[in-house]
Amino acid sequence: MKNIILAFCLLISVSISAQNASTVASPDNNLVINVMVEDGIPAYTVAYKGKTMLENSPLGLTTNEGDFSSGMSLVESTTGKVSKEYVQDKIKQSYVSYKANILRCTFSNPDGKQISVLFQVSNNDIAFRYELPVWGERLSCVVEKESTGFRFPSHTKSYLSPMMKPMTAFARTAPSYESGYEIAAPMESNTSRYGYVFPGLFQVGDQGWVLLSETGVRSLYCASHLSRFNNGLYTVEYPHPEQNNGFGSTGAQISLPGVTPWRTITVGETLKPIVETTISWDVVEPLYKPSQPYQYGRGTWSWIIWQDNSMNYEDQVKYIDLAAALNFEYILVDAWWDTRIGYDRMEELIQYARLKNVDVFLWYNTNGATSDAFQTPLNKMNTSVARKEEMKWLKKAGVKGIKVDFFGGDKQETMRLYEDILSDANDYGLMVVFHGTTLPRGWERMFPNFAGSEAVVASEMLVFVQDVREKEALNATLHPFIRNSVASMEFGGVILNKFLNKSNERRLKRLTTDIFQLATGILFQSPVQFFALTPNNLTDVPEFEIDFMRKIPTTWDESLYVDGLPGVYSVIARRHGSTWYVAGVNAEKQEKKLNLSVPMLAGKTVALYNDKKDGTPYLENVKVPENGQLSITIQPNGGFVLKN
8 A cells, every 4th residue: 555645735715604605616617516505404416517417415414412404504615626646556546646626615503503514526526524523512422314315317217236124134144235236227216125335326317427425434433325215315324223133323423523424426428437436545545554565466265166065174275276376366265164174274274375375365254243144263353352362363374364254234333343353454464355244435545454345246146046147247237337436346256167066067057158257357346356266177168268367467557438338238448567458248138249449459469358159268369450449249148358
């Protein structure tokens, strides 16, 4: 994790008591926010290139020290600019230059207490948060609910994933951000009782696209989500009381002065700003320094295909050998390792891996008292005493990272647990991947040893659920535009077995092509990826596929939108060093012919990985015309990759 290169902020106070409204535009003047008070309710609108993207939408908070959602007046605004440059080695872009205009609006309630809303508006992104001052002798408060809303024009279509019902699913571990998406749905149909997870994507007719999310969530606040559509509006909702078995507050306990997390709005005429946004990281800063340089990379993972029975010493040796043959950096040893391999033999296994130049991640169950998840190691990560003792052993044994599972909620106390695990792990030189988890909200930048999260219908559901197998291609066309746009997504994919089982025959047939699978290794971004390859793949798939996986990166210097429509197809370009990858997948039932603009490959001879009509993979060299325009055909449930 690198430090900020440059940061600059200037605020200018402007009295606006006479007009009771204020405006701020992006540096290019295309994105405009108007803030006003109507009938005592603070509100805002958003327009892009003169077109309305959000209509009159409410602002405000309710706290135990007062209501700041009605009876309000706008008393002052300040404007300014912020400019910073930073480098980040584990998001979609390694170097970022962020410039935004600032508007801070201060509101007063009938009791004379004030709060402010800080807006930062860059060319396609809005980030805003609430700022609470000290009120007299009050140095703390509880934020009980938020009135922040998003009112879209009536012709808007939504792409949303419902929040799971608390204390359901496997061993009562929900919610874990593992619901499917409702695609291009009329807003009136968004009636899920428990609302919808961040991020949420909206198509505002032919005017453009809007992506909603939040960032900067840590131990000082709860995470939030979108409500169901109600009276023309979505609002920010805090965790439902049923989460964590009904234990813990649903709001946020904060010290004063204090701030909320950032709400983010990304706007574009096309999906290009949605794919390329870095707003999740632009407005947050590292919380601590890395205790050591962390190396990201690829790993093997026996559990996904070979399942629980592979949690034995002999099978893990086979997967270490597989990682070595693929030049992968890691192996992930999943649940039950403590009882089926044991701590002493695990130390032997780790030493064997080191002889093969492979390092080890170990899985942990952290449910504590919040669910019925029973896999071991259990209760090693949920308390400070147990966690530090375990991490002391992990460091001594040479483990490089941990995968921690089963969190089941967004309450503030759970956010504290995430932060405590990450902070303690850094003290012991450990990277952390989360599973059965919430959306990461700026964590790649905030926590230097954070290495990815699931928070998606990931590869394990391909094994367990037929409907997910049938929708694999469809879901893959969504993630670059929604879930993976705002945070890393450890999917655990690239499955090259024809059947999703150890014998690789008869049952659980994979319905996508090999090249589709290779393409998702590029489309899905996470700094550490545990791929679903198996030892037999070294000999039962074409050698060029294995060679592709030997060289596949997991960190990127640049990521660009090329083409696509959520639920139909997606094409993304990513650069690692001087090597460009352009990858696409097709969810339709017929082949899709595309004319792609790939100027980064103009005039170059590149490798094309693609499918024949029968789904058979092939590799050939193609010359990209000097104008950078290339025609590609993607087969149904298929994919392609271009590599220079």
